[in-house]
Amino acid sequence: MMLTDENKKYLLTGNEACAEAAIQAGCRFYYGYPITPQNEILTHMAIRMPQVGGTAIQVESELAAINMVHGSAAAGARAMTSSSSPGISLKQEGISYLAGSELPSVIVNIQRGGPGLGDISPSQADYFQAVKGGGHGDYYTIVLAPGSVQETADLVYDAFDLADRYRNPVMILGDAQLGQMMEAVIFNKKCGPDSYKKEWALTGANGRKRNIIKSFYPVQGELEEFNAKLQKKYNLIKSKEVRYEEINTEDADIVIVAYGTCARICKEVLMKNKTPNIKVGLLRPITLWPYPSQIIQEIAGKVRAILTVEMSAGQMVEDVRLSVLGRCPVHFYGRTGGGIPSPKDIIKKITEIISVNKKTIN
Numbered sequence: 001m002m003l004t005d006e007n008k009k010y011l012l013t014g015n016e017a018c019a020e021a022a023i024q025a026g027c028r029f030y031y032g033y034p035i036t037p038q039n040e041i042l043t044h045m046a047i048r049m050p051q052v053g054g055t056a057i058q059v060e061s062e063l064a065a066i067n068m069v070h071g072s073a074a075a076g077a078r079a080m081t082s083s084s085s086p087g088i089s090l091k092q093e094g095i096s097y098l099a100g101s102e103l104p105s106v107i108v109n110i111q112r113g114g115p116g117l118g119d120i121s122p123s124q125a126d127y128f129q130a131v132k133g134g135g136h137g138d139y140y141t142i143v144l145a146p147g148s149v150q151e152t153a154d155l156v157y158d159a160f161d162l163a164d165r166y167r168n169p170v171m172i173l174g175d176a177q178l179g180q181m182m183e184a185v186i187f188n189k190k191c192g193p194d195s196y197k198k199e200w201a202l203t204g205a206n207g208r209k210r211n212i213i214k215s216f217y218p219v220q221g222e223l224e225e226f227n228a229k230l231q232k233k234y235n236l237i238k239s240k241e242v243r244y245e246e247i248n249t250e251d252a253d254i255v256i257v258a259y260g261t262c263a264r265i266c267k268e269v270l271m272k273n274k275t276p277n278i279k280v281g282l283l284r285p286i287t288l289w290p291y292p293s294q295i296i297q298e299i300a301g302k303v304r305a306i307l308t309v310e311m312s313a314g315q316m317v318e319d320v321r322l323s324v325l326g327r328c329p330v331h332f333y334g335r336t337g338g339g340i341p342s343p344k345d346i347i348k349k350i351t352e353i354i355s356v357n358k359k360t361i362n
Contacts, residue, residue, distance in 0.1 A: 003020050003187060004024070004187070006186075006187070006188055007186060007188055008186065009184040009185065009186055010184070010185055010186075010187075011182055011183070011184055011185075012149060012182060012183075012185050013040055013149070013179065013180055013181065013182050014110075014146075014149045014152045014174060014178040014179045014180065014181055014183075015037075015038055015039075015040035015041045015044070015110065015179040015180070016040050016041075016044050017149045017150070017152050017153040017156075017185045018041055018082070018108055018152050018153065018156055018172065018174070018179075019040070019041045019044035019045050019048070019082075020044060020048065020153070020187060021152070021153035021154070021156035021157055021187060021189075022045075022080050022106065022156050022160070023045075023048050023049065023052055023054065024157075024187050024189075025078065025156060025157045025159075025160040025161075025189075025191055026078045026160065026191070026194075027054070027078045027079065027080045027106070027160065028049070028052070028053065028054035028055065028077055028078060028079075029054065029055050029068070029069070029072035029077050029078070029079040029080075030042075030045040030049060030054070030055070030056045030057070030079070030080050030081065030082075031056075031057050031059050031064070031065040031066075031068040031069055031072075031079070031080075031081050032045065032056075032057075032058060032059070032065055032081055032082050032083065033058065033059055033060070033061055033062050033064075033065055033083065033087060034058065035083055035084045035086070035087045036084065036112070036120045036176075037084060037110055037112055037120045037176035037179050037180055038082050038083060038084050038108065038110035038179055040179070041082045041108060041110075042056075042058060042082070046058070061090070062083055062087045062088075062090035062091050063090055063091070063093075063094065065081045065083070065091065066081055066090075066091040066093075066094030066095065066098075066107075067094050067097075068081075069081045069094070069098070069105050069107075070094060070097060070098055070101070070103060070105075073098065073103040073104055073105045074101070074103055074201065074202050074213045075201055075202055075203060076198040076201030076202070076203055078104075078106075078160055078163075078164075079105050079106075080105070080106040080107070080108065081105075081106075081107055081108070082107070082108035082109075082110070083107075083108070083109065083110075084109065084110050084111060084112045084120075084176075085109065085111050085112050085113075085114050085118065085123070085125070085126050086112075086114070086116075086117060086118070088107070088109045088126065088129065088134075089129070091107065092129070092134045092135035093135055093136070094135075095107060095134060095135050095141060095169055096133075096134075096135030096136050096137050096139060097215055098169045099135075099137070099139035099140070099141065099168065099169055099230075100137060100139065100215025101213050101214060101215045102167040102168065102200075102213075102230075103167065103169070103213065104160075104163035104164045104166075104167050104168065104169070104170075105163055105169045105170070106156070106159045106160055106163055106169075106170050106171075106172065107141070107169060107170070107171045107172070108156075108171070108172045108174070109126055109130065109171060109172070109173050109174065110174045110175060110176060110178070110179035111123045111124060111125065111126045111173070111174065111175040111176065112175075112176055112338075113125070113336075113337045113338040114126075114337075118337070118338075119337070119338055120176060121176055121337075121338025121340075122175040122176040122177040122178075122261055122311060122338060122340060123175060123176070123311050123312065123336070123337070123338060124175060124259070124260060124261070124262065124310050124311040124312045124315070124316075125311070125312040125313070125315065125336065126173065127173075127288065127310070127312060127315035127316050128315050130143045130171050130173050130288060130289070131143050131288045131289040131291070131319070138227055138230070138231070139230060140168075140234050140237075140289055141168070141169045141170065141171050141289065142159075142162050142163075142166070142168060142169070142170040142171070142237060142241065142287070142289060142290075143170075143171045143173050143287065143288040143289045144158065144159055144162075144170065144171070144172050144173065144243075144286065144287060144288075145173050145174075145259040145260045145285065145286060145287075145288050146172065146174060146178060146260065146286075147178075147245075147259070147260055147261070147263045147264055147284060147286075148178075148183060148264070149178070149181065149182070149183035149184075149185050150183065150184070150185045150186065151286075152172070152174060152178060152185075153185050153186075153187060153189075154189055155172060155286075156172060157189040157191050158189075159171075159172055160191065161191050161195065162241065164195065164196040164198075165196065166233060166236075166237055167200075167233075168233070168237070173260070173288060174260065175260055175261055175311065177261040177340070178260060178261055199211075200213070237290055238290040241287060241290055242287055242290050242291070242292050242294070242295075243285075243286035243287045243292070244283060244284060244285050244286055244287070244292040244295060245263075245282075245283075245284040245286060246281070246282070246283055246284075246295070247267065247270060247281060247282040247284075248270060248279065248280070248281040248282065249281035249282070249283060249299055249303075250281075251279055252279045252280060252281030252299075252302075252303055253278050253279050253280070253303060253304045253305075254278065254279075254280050254281070254303060254304060254305050254306070254307055254350060254353065254354075255280070255281040255282065255283055255299050255303050255306050255307075256269065256280065256281070256282050256283070256306075256307045256308070256309055256346070257282075257283045257284075257285070257296065257306060257307070257308045257309075257316070257320050258282065258284060258308065258309040258310065259284055259285045259286070259288060259316065261311065261340070262309045262310055262311060262341060263282065263284040265309070265340070265341055265342070265343060265346065266282050266284075266309055266343075266346060267282060268343045269343045269346045269347055269350075270282055272343055272347065273347065273350070275347075275350065275351065275354065278350070278354060280350065281299075281303075283295065283296060283299060285316075288316070291319050291323070292323075293319070293322070293323035294323075296320060296323035296324060297323050297324065297325060297327070300323070300324040300325070300327035300328045301327050301328075303328055304328065304329075305328055305329045305330070305331060305353055306320060306324060306328055306329070306330050306331070307330075307331045307332070307333060307346075307349060307350065307353060308320045308330065308331070308332050308333075309332075309333050309334070309341055309346055309349075310332075310333075310334045311334065311335055311336070311339065311340065311341070312334050312336060313334055313336050314332050314334050317330065317332045317334075329353075331349070331353050333345065333346060333349040
Protein backbone atom coordinates (compact mmCIF):
# COMPACT_ATOMS: atom_id res chain seq x y z
CA MET A 1 0.00 0.00 0.00
CA MET A 2 1.48 3.35 -1.04
CA LEU A 3 0.80 6.18 1.41
CA THR A 4 2.61 9.02 -0.27
CA ASP A 5 -0.19 11.43 -1.25
CA GLU A 6 0.35 14.72 0.58
CA ASN A 7 -2.63 16.15 2.47
CA LYS A 8 -4.59 12.90 2.05
CA LYS A 9 -5.94 11.34 5.22
CA TYR A 10 -5.15 7.69 5.91
CA LEU A 11 -6.81 5.56 8.59
CA LEU A 12 -3.89 3.82 10.30
CA THR A 13 -2.85 2.35 13.61
CA GLY A 14 -0.23 4.22 15.59
CA ASN A 15 2.27 1.50 14.74
CA GLU A 16 1.59 1.79 11.00
CA ALA A 17 1.80 5.58 11.13
CA CYS A 18 5.10 5.32 12.99
CA ALA A 19 6.59 2.99 10.37
CA GLU A 20 5.35 4.99 7.38
CA ALA A 21 6.56 8.30 8.82
CA ALA A 22 10.01 6.77 9.31
CA ILE A 23 10.13 5.75 5.64
CA GLN A 24 8.98 9.18 4.50
CA ALA A 25 11.59 10.77 6.80
CA GLY A 26 14.29 8.95 4.90
CA CYS A 27 14.82 5.86 7.04
CA ARG A 28 16.19 3.16 4.75
CA PHE A 29 17.45 0.62 7.28
CA TYR A 30 15.11 -1.00 9.79
CA TYR A 31 15.95 -3.93 12.04
CA GLY A 32 13.40 -5.56 14.33
CA TYR A 33 12.42 -8.68 16.23
CA PRO A 34 8.73 -9.54 16.76
CA ILE A 35 7.07 -8.66 20.04
CA THR A 36 3.54 -7.47 20.69
CA PRO A 37 2.09 -4.85 20.74
CA GLN A 38 4.40 -3.33 18.10
CA ASN A 39 4.52 -6.01 15.40
CA GLU A 40 2.70 -3.82 12.86
CA ILE A 41 5.85 -1.69 12.63
CA LEU A 42 7.92 -4.68 11.56
CA THR A 43 5.19 -5.86 9.16
CA HIS A 44 4.78 -2.42 7.56
CA MET A 45 8.53 -2.04 7.15
CA ALA A 46 8.81 -5.47 5.54
CA ILE A 47 6.18 -4.48 2.96
CA ARG A 48 7.18 -0.88 2.28
CA MET A 49 10.98 -0.85 2.50
CA PRO A 50 11.53 -2.79 -0.77
CA GLN A 51 9.23 -0.29 -2.52
CA VAL A 52 11.59 2.59 -1.65
CA GLY A 53 14.88 0.76 -2.07
CA GLY A 54 15.35 0.28 1.65
CA THR A 55 16.20 -2.68 3.84
CA ALA A 56 14.01 -4.22 6.54
CA ILE A 57 15.36 -7.28 8.31
CA GLN A 58 13.68 -9.46 10.91
CA VAL A 59 16.81 -10.31 12.84
CA GLU A 60 17.52 -13.14 15.26
CA SER A 61 17.32 -11.07 18.44
CA GLU A 62 16.89 -7.61 19.90
CA LEU A 63 20.67 -7.44 20.47
CA ALA A 64 21.28 -8.03 16.79
CA ALA A 65 18.72 -5.37 15.85
CA ILE A 66 20.25 -2.57 17.90
CA ASN A 67 23.78 -3.44 16.78
CA MET A 68 22.73 -3.46 13.11
CA VAL A 69 21.32 0.02 13.71
CA HIS A 70 24.78 0.90 15.05
CA GLY A 71 26.41 -0.26 11.82
CA SER A 72 23.98 1.53 9.49
CA ALA A 73 24.11 4.75 11.51
CA ALA A 74 27.93 4.68 11.50
CA ALA A 75 27.75 4.58 7.69
CA GLY A 76 25.62 7.74 7.74
CA ALA A 77 22.23 6.17 7.01
CA ARG A 78 18.97 6.89 8.78
CA ALA A 79 18.29 3.72 10.77
CA MET A 80 15.56 2.64 13.19
CA THR A 81 14.59 -0.25 15.40
CA SER A 82 11.44 -0.85 17.42
CA SER A 83 10.31 -3.14 20.19
CA SER A 84 8.25 -3.31 23.35
CA SER A 85 9.35 -3.13 26.97
CA PRO A 86 11.26 -6.44 27.52
CA GLY A 87 12.80 -6.08 24.06
CA ILE A 88 13.95 -2.52 24.82
CA SER A 89 15.60 -3.84 27.99
CA LEU A 90 17.68 -6.14 25.80
CA LYS A 91 18.66 -3.23 23.56
CA GLN A 92 19.96 -1.04 26.39
CA GLU A 93 23.62 -1.99 26.05
CA GLY A 94 23.44 -1.11 22.35
CA ILE A 95 21.71 2.20 23.08
CA SER A 96 24.54 3.11 25.46
CA TYR A 97 27.04 2.29 22.70
CA LEU A 98 25.08 4.46 20.24
CA ALA A 99 25.20 7.37 22.70
CA GLY A 100 28.89 6.76 23.42
CA SER A 101 29.65 6.68 19.69
CA GLU A 102 27.43 9.72 19.00
CA LEU A 103 25.45 7.87 16.35
CA PRO A 104 22.08 9.32 15.29
CA SER A 105 19.37 6.68 15.42
CA VAL A 106 15.71 6.20 16.32
CA ILE A 107 14.40 3.61 18.77
CA VAL A 108 10.64 3.06 19.20
CA ASN A 109 9.24 1.60 22.41
CA ILE A 110 5.55 0.67 22.34
CA GLN A 111 5.32 -0.13 26.05
CA ARG A 112 3.49 -3.13 27.50
CA GLY A 113 2.69 -4.14 31.08
CA GLY A 114 5.53 -5.31 33.30
CA PRO A 115 7.81 -6.04 35.06
CA GLY A 116 9.28 -9.21 33.60
CA LEU A 117 7.41 -10.73 30.68
CA GLY A 118 4.29 -8.83 31.70
CA ASP A 119 1.41 -8.64 29.24
CA ILE A 120 0.50 -6.82 26.04
CA SER A 121 -1.71 -4.15 27.60
CA PRO A 122 -0.77 -0.45 27.76
CA SER A 123 1.72 0.80 30.33
CA GLN A 124 3.98 3.75 31.04
CA ALA A 125 6.29 1.85 33.36
CA ASP A 126 9.38 2.29 31.15
CA TYR A 127 9.66 6.01 31.94
CA PHE A 128 12.68 5.60 34.21
CA GLN A 129 14.38 3.34 31.65
CA ALA A 130 13.82 5.86 28.87
CA VAL A 131 14.67 9.18 30.52
CA LYS A 132 17.36 8.20 33.02
CA GLY A 133 19.74 6.67 30.49
CA GLY A 134 18.63 3.06 30.74
CA GLY A 135 22.04 1.60 30.03
CA HIS A 136 25.49 2.14 31.51
CA GLY A 137 27.39 5.42 31.61
CA ASP A 138 26.50 9.12 31.80
CA TYR A 139 24.28 9.61 28.77
CA TYR A 140 20.81 10.74 27.78
CA THR A 141 18.47 9.73 25.02
CA ILE A 142 16.09 12.36 23.68
CA VAL A 143 12.61 10.99 24.47
CA LEU A 144 9.47 12.04 22.57
CA ALA A 145 6.02 11.03 23.87
CA PRO A 146 3.18 11.25 21.31
CA GLY A 147 -0.46 11.57 22.36
CA SER A 148 -2.21 10.61 19.10
CA VAL A 149 -1.63 8.70 15.87
CA GLN A 150 -1.04 11.97 13.99
CA GLU A 151 1.46 13.13 16.59
CA THR A 152 3.18 9.75 16.46
CA ALA A 153 3.84 10.32 12.75
CA ASP A 154 4.89 13.94 13.28
CA LEU A 155 7.29 13.09 16.10
CA VAL A 156 8.94 10.34 14.06
CA TYR A 157 9.95 12.99 11.50
CA ASP A 158 11.23 15.14 14.36
CA ALA A 159 13.06 12.19 15.91
CA PHE A 160 15.20 11.66 12.81
CA ASP A 161 15.84 15.38 12.57
CA LEU A 162 16.88 15.66 16.23
CA ALA A 163 19.03 12.53 15.98
CA ASP A 164 21.00 13.94 13.06
CA ARG A 165 21.20 17.46 14.49
CA TYR A 166 22.72 16.32 17.77
CA ARG A 167 24.29 12.99 16.72
CA ASN A 168 22.31 11.28 19.45
CA PRO A 169 19.85 8.39 19.78
CA VAL A 170 16.20 9.45 20.04
CA MET A 171 13.42 7.34 21.53
CA ILE A 172 9.71 7.45 20.65
CA LEU A 173 7.96 6.35 23.85
CA GLY A 174 4.43 5.16 23.10
CA ASP A 175 2.30 2.40 24.56
CA ALA A 176 0.03 -0.41 23.42
CA GLN A 177 -2.99 1.87 23.34
CA LEU A 178 -1.33 4.35 20.97
CA GLY A 179 0.25 1.61 18.90
CA GLN A 180 -2.98 -0.29 18.29
CA MET A 181 -5.58 2.48 18.03
CA MET A 182 -6.64 3.75 14.58
CA GLU A 183 -7.00 7.42 13.70
CA ALA A 184 -6.79 9.58 10.59
CA VAL A 185 -3.26 10.71 9.81
CA ILE A 186 -1.72 13.00 7.19
CA PHE A 187 1.94 12.67 6.22
CA ASN A 188 2.68 16.28 5.49
CA LYS A 189 6.02 16.92 7.15
CA LYS A 190 9.09 17.39 5.04
CA CYS A 191 12.52 16.19 5.98
CA GLY A 192 15.02 13.80 4.53
CA PRO A 193 18.38 12.18 5.05
CA ASP A 194 20.14 14.91 3.06
CA SER A 195 19.23 17.62 5.57
CA TYR A 196 22.49 17.12 7.45
CA LYS A 197 25.97 16.56 6.08
CA LYS A 198 27.58 13.60 7.82
CA GLU A 199 31.25 14.25 7.23
CA TRP A 200 32.01 12.05 10.25
CA ALA A 201 30.41 8.93 8.71
CA LEU A 202 32.31 5.81 7.66
CA THR A 203 31.77 6.07 3.92
CA GLY A 204 35.22 5.07 2.68
CA ALA A 205 38.35 7.19 3.05
CA ASN A 206 39.50 7.63 -0.53
CA GLY A 207 40.94 11.14 -0.86
CA ARG A 208 40.35 12.12 2.74
CA LYS A 209 41.53 11.43 6.25
CA ARG A 210 39.90 8.34 7.72
CA ASN A 211 37.01 8.75 10.14
CA ILE A 212 36.88 6.85 13.43
CA ILE A 213 33.65 5.98 15.28
CA LYS A 214 34.29 4.66 18.79
CA SER A 215 33.25 4.81 22.44
CA PHE A 216 36.55 3.42 23.77
CA TYR A 217 39.13 5.89 25.12
CA PRO A 218 41.96 3.92 26.77
CA VAL A 219 44.33 6.83 27.38
CA GLN A 220 43.89 8.29 30.85
CA GLY A 221 41.89 11.51 30.74
CA GLU A 222 40.55 11.08 27.19
CA LEU A 223 37.25 9.52 28.31
CA GLU A 224 36.67 12.24 30.88
CA GLU A 225 37.27 14.86 28.20
CA PHE A 226 34.85 13.08 25.85
CA ASN A 227 32.21 12.81 28.58
CA ALA A 228 32.53 16.55 29.24
CA LYS A 229 31.82 17.09 25.54
CA LEU A 230 28.72 14.88 25.80
CA GLN A 231 27.46 16.80 28.83
CA LYS A 232 27.91 20.09 26.95
CA LYS A 233 25.76 18.66 24.14
CA TYR A 234 23.10 17.49 26.60
CA ASN A 235 22.95 20.96 28.18
CA LEU A 236 22.48 22.45 24.69
CA ILE A 237 19.60 20.03 24.03
CA LYS A 238 18.02 20.95 27.37
CA SER A 239 18.19 24.63 26.47
CA LYS A 240 16.66 24.27 22.98
CA GLU A 241 14.43 21.23 22.66
CA VAL A 242 11.92 21.20 25.53
CA ARG A 243 8.39 20.67 24.20
CA TYR A 244 5.04 20.60 25.98
CA GLU A 245 1.32 21.40 25.60
CA GLU A 246 -0.60 23.62 28.02
CA ILE A 247 -4.40 23.65 28.36
CA ASN A 248 -6.24 25.99 30.74
CA THR A 249 -3.23 26.46 33.01
CA GLU A 250 -3.45 30.27 33.17
CA ASP A 251 -5.96 30.48 36.03
CA ALA A 252 -6.20 26.84 37.12
CA ASP A 253 -6.54 25.77 40.75
CA ILE A 254 -5.26 22.26 40.01
CA VAL A 255 -3.04 21.32 37.08
CA ILE A 256 -2.76 17.71 35.93
CA VAL A 257 0.61 16.62 34.51
CA ALA A 258 0.30 13.61 32.20
CA TYR A 259 1.76 12.38 28.91
CA GLY A 260 0.78 10.04 26.09
CA THR A 261 -2.39 8.01 26.58
CA CYS A 262 -2.92 9.39 30.09
CA ALA A 263 -2.88 12.93 28.70
CA ARG A 264 -5.65 12.01 26.23
CA ILE A 265 -7.77 10.76 29.13
CA CYS A 266 -7.02 13.88 31.16
CA LYS A 267 -8.20 16.11 28.32
CA GLU A 268 -11.59 14.43 28.71
CA VAL A 269 -11.40 15.13 32.45
CA LEU A 270 -11.06 18.83 31.67
CA MET A 271 -14.21 18.68 29.53
CA LYS A 272 -16.19 16.68 32.12
CA ASN A 273 -15.05 18.55 35.22
CA LYS A 274 -18.21 19.76 36.94
CA THR A 275 -16.59 20.63 40.27
CA PRO A 276 -17.91 24.07 41.17
CA ASN A 277 -15.32 26.78 41.64
CA ILE A 278 -12.39 24.48 40.90
CA LYS A 279 -10.59 25.11 37.63
CA VAL A 280 -8.51 22.25 36.26
CA GLY A 281 -5.69 22.61 33.70
CA LEU A 282 -3.35 20.21 31.93
CA LEU A 283 0.37 20.27 31.26
CA ARG A 284 1.40 17.57 28.77
CA PRO A 285 5.15 16.96 28.43
CA ILE A 286 5.98 16.05 24.82
CA THR A 287 9.70 15.72 25.47
CA LEU A 288 10.22 13.51 28.52
CA TRP A 289 13.93 14.21 28.21
CA PRO A 290 14.68 17.06 28.18
CA TYR A 291 11.88 17.51 30.71
CA PRO A 292 9.77 20.72 30.87
CA SER A 293 10.88 21.45 34.44
CA GLN A 294 10.90 25.23 34.09
CA ILE A 295 7.25 25.57 33.02
CA ILE A 296 6.12 23.16 35.75
CA GLN A 297 8.06 25.20 38.31
CA GLU A 298 6.33 28.37 37.07
CA ILE A 299 2.90 26.71 37.22
CA ALA A 300 3.60 25.39 40.72
CA GLY A 301 3.97 28.96 41.95
CA LYS A 302 0.43 29.83 40.80
CA VAL A 303 -1.74 26.77 41.56
CA ARG A 304 -3.08 25.14 44.72
CA ALA A 305 -1.94 21.63 43.77
CA ILE A 306 -0.55 19.48 40.97
CA LEU A 307 -1.85 15.99 40.18
CA THR A 308 0.36 13.62 38.18
CA VAL A 309 -1.45 10.80 36.35
CA GLU A 310 0.48 7.85 34.95
CA MET A 311 0.09 4.20 33.96
CA SER A 312 2.80 3.26 36.44
CA ALA A 313 3.30 3.10 40.20
CA GLY A 314 4.79 6.61 40.06
CA GLN A 315 7.81 7.37 37.89
CA MET A 316 7.36 10.73 36.15
CA VAL A 317 5.94 12.11 39.40
CA GLU A 318 9.52 12.16 40.71
CA ASP A 319 10.51 14.63 37.97
CA VAL A 320 7.39 16.66 38.70
CA ARG A 321 8.33 16.89 42.38
CA LEU A 322 11.89 17.89 41.48
CA SER A 323 10.49 20.60 39.19
CA VAL A 324 7.98 21.90 41.74
CA LEU A 325 10.65 22.35 44.46
CA GLY A 326 8.01 22.33 47.21
CA ARG A 327 6.07 25.29 45.83
CA CYS A 328 2.76 23.38 45.98
CA PRO A 329 1.50 19.92 46.99
CA VAL A 330 2.06 17.19 44.38
CA HIS A 331 -0.47 14.35 44.28
CA PHE A 332 -0.32 11.14 42.28
CA TYR A 333 -2.79 8.77 40.67
CA GLY A 334 -1.52 5.72 38.81
CA ARG A 335 -2.56 2.34 37.48
CA THR A 336 -0.18 -0.53 36.78
CA GLY A 337 -0.03 -3.84 34.94
CA GLY A 338 -2.21 -2.75 32.05
CA GLY A 339 -4.73 -0.78 34.08
CA ILE A 340 -5.90 2.40 32.35
CA PRO A 341 -7.15 5.38 34.40
CA SER A 342 -10.67 6.48 33.52
CA PRO A 343 -11.88 10.09 33.58
CA LYS A 344 -14.17 9.05 36.45
CA ASP A 345 -11.14 7.78 38.44
CA ILE A 346 -9.25 11.02 37.93
CA ILE A 347 -12.22 13.25 38.77
CA LYS A 348 -12.68 11.22 41.96
CA LYS A 349 -9.00 11.81 42.81
CA ILE A 350 -9.40 15.55 42.20
CA THR A 351 -12.42 15.53 44.51
CA GLU A 352 -10.32 13.80 47.20
CA ILE A 353 -7.56 16.41 46.82
CA ILE A 354 -10.12 19.17 47.20
CA SER A 355 -11.53 17.49 50.30
CA VAL A 356 -8.09 17.05 51.91
CA ASN A 357 -7.03 20.61 51.05
CA LYS A 358 -10.27 22.43 51.85
CA LYS A 359 -8.47 25.10 53.81
CA THR A 360 -6.12 25.98 50.97
CA ILE A 361 -8.26 25.40 47.88
CA ASN A 362 -11.63 26.88 48.86
